Amino acid sequence: MADIKELRCVIGGCAYAIDEVAYTCPRHGELGTLDILYDYEALRASLDRDALTADCSSDCWRYRALLPISSASRVPPLAVGWTPLYEAPQIASAFGLDRVWVKDDGANPTGSLKDRASALVLARALEAGINVVSTASTGNAAAALAGLGASLPEIETIIFVPAAAPAAKVAQLLVYGARVLLVDGSYDDAFELCLAICEEQGWYSRNTGVNPFTTEGKKTVALEIAEQLRWNAPDVVVASVGDGSIISGVHKGFCDLTRLGWIERMPRLIGVQAEGSAALADAFAAGLEPGAIGRRPVATIADSIASELPRDRAKALRAVRSSGGAFVKVSDAAISAAIPRFAQLSGVFAEPAAAAAFAGLERAVHSKLIQADESVCLLSTGNGLKDIARARQSVSGGIPVAPDIAAVRRALGSAGLI
Numbered sequence: 001m002a003d004i005k006e007l008r009c010v011i012g013g014c015a016y017a018i019d020e021v022a023y024t025c026p027r028h029g030e031l032g033t034l035d036i037l038y039d040y041e042a043l044r045a046s047l048d049r050d051a052l053t054a055d056c057s058s059d060c061w062r063y064r065a066l067l068p069i070s071s072a073s074r075v076p077p078l079a080v081g082w083t084p085l086y087e088a089p090q091i092a093s094a095f096g097l098d099r100v101w102v103k104d105d106g107a108n109p110t111g112s113l114k115d116r117a118s119a120l121v122l123a124r125a126l127e128a129g130i131n132v133v134s135t136a137s138t139g140n141a142a143a144a145l146a147g148l149g150a151s152l153p154e155i156e157t158i159i160f161v162p163a164a165a166p167a168a169k170v171a172q173l174l175v176y177g178a179r180v181l182l183v184d185g186s187y188d189d190a191f192e193l194c195l196a197i198c199e200e201q202g203w204y205s206r207n208t209g210v211n212p213f214t215t216e217g218k219k220t221v222a223l224e225i226a227e228q229l230r231w232n233a234p235d236v237v238v239a240s241v242g243d244g245s246i247i248s249g250v251h252k253g254f255c256d257l258t259r260l261g262w263i264e265r266m267p268r269l270i271g272v273q274a275e276g277s278a279a280l281a282d283a284f285a286a287g288l289e290p291g292a293i294g295r296r297p298v299a300t301i302a303d304s305i306a307s308e309l310p311r312d313r314a315k316a317l318r319a320v321r322s323s324g325g326a327f328v329k330v331s332d333a334a335i336s337a338a339i340p341r342f343a344q345l346s347g348v349f350a351e352p353a354a355a356a357a358f359a360g361l362e363r364a365v366h367s368k369l370i371q372a373d374e375s376v377c378l379l380s381t382g383n384g385l386k387d388i389a390r391a392r393q394s395v396s397g398g399i400p401v402a403p404d405i406a407a408v409r410r411a412l413g414s415a416g417l418i
């Protein structure tokens with residue numbers, strides 16, 4: 001394990017030892033999320049990025065030396081991380097950019113980037129000997145916890161989801177054998193209930209923006225992007241944002257690499273929000289501090305980025321501001337149109353929240369937030385099969401045809417295909 005120097009509160013800089021606090025800063029409450037900081041001097045001396053390149057393990061545990069679990073700790077056996085980074089020349093030329101890569105995190109075991117956080121949280125639960133792990137989720141964090149939990153015999157998972165979560169996501173939870181509470185309310189209602197019962201029952205809480213291990217898990221996506229680009233960071237990383245935990249993790253990963261001297265500079269981070277769930281984008285535009293963000297109603301087809309009160313608001317605002325990046329907002333119509341367009345320009349089928357990043361890239365290019373000669377990594381956070389109903393609404397139908405060859409010729413003729 002990397003030597004942990006301290007857990008540091010993002011609001012007040014309050015410092016704690018690793019075993020002193022489990023979730024957020026006792027002085028600053030829910031807003032005081034914690035950064036896990038290492039002894040970077042020691043890491044610089046003991047680690048060698050070229051040795052890492054020679055490591056042929058193909059999951060996120062190749063970065064164990066940069067993670068807050070011990071080298072001997074058990075981890076879930078499913079292969080989380082080391083997802084493909086595709087160069088996407090068709091997207092680059094569609095937007096007039098030099099180079100674009102797509103990091104396809106929909107290729108994770110349960111189909112989203114959330115596997116990275118759940119994997120680390122479960123490793124931590126195993127270390128601590130806690131068998132019940134719980135989370136609230138719009139769907140993906142829950143699927144990640146349920147699926148990876150199912151791969152560990154002693155772990156039981158208890159999940160709180162809004163009853164309106166997409167059917168495929170709820171099915172995934174039930175198939176994995178999680179105990180599922182379908183909350184007749186919003187994601188934020190589910191979140192508050194989950195926090196309260198975890199505290200009451202002593203269960204381990206995986207909740208986003210509460211458990212600092214989630215950021216450390218999510219940072220592995222940034223470590224991979226840099227390594228897959230031979231230890232170069234792209235100029236810009238574009239990611240969709242709901243609670244703000246993914247973009248905070250991306251930021252932490254690149255920060256750690258900068259502190260180690262493994263990359264020369266931080267990429268600018270562009271966070272993409274749905275117009276109907278844009279607390280962070282609006283706070284960024286208005287120059288607000290995270291403490292000034294209040295809970296407000298949300299409405300978007302991109303359920304994974306619907307958040308009434310972004311739980312990782314402090315880290316997310318800091319990530320985007322300190323990287324010199326920006327937030328952009330995209331409409332549901334743009335998100336829906338992005339699903340087939342992204343797929344047809346890259347072969348990557350993304351769920352609405354992930355396709356939002358593609359729509360945001362287009363918006364950012366048009367707003368001159370990205371220049372033509374810059375390199376861009378587009379983070380595709382979740383698999384398109386997660387929400388087939390929305391995907392189906394974004395495309396027109398196939399061509400009905402009778403089962404005979406003459407009818408096929410006629411149909412192809414009227415479609416202009418022959």
Ligand SMILES: *Cc1c(COP(=O)(O)O)cnc(C)c1O
Pocket residue numbers: 112113114140141208240241242243244245246247304305351353354381382383
């Ligand atoms: C969770 C999620 C996001 C947003 O991540 P936050 O940490 O909530 O900002 C984006 N896309 C997908 C597919 C997700 O599951």
Ligand SMILES: [Zn+2]
Pocket residue numbers: 009010011012013014025026027028032
């Ligand atoms: Zn504090």
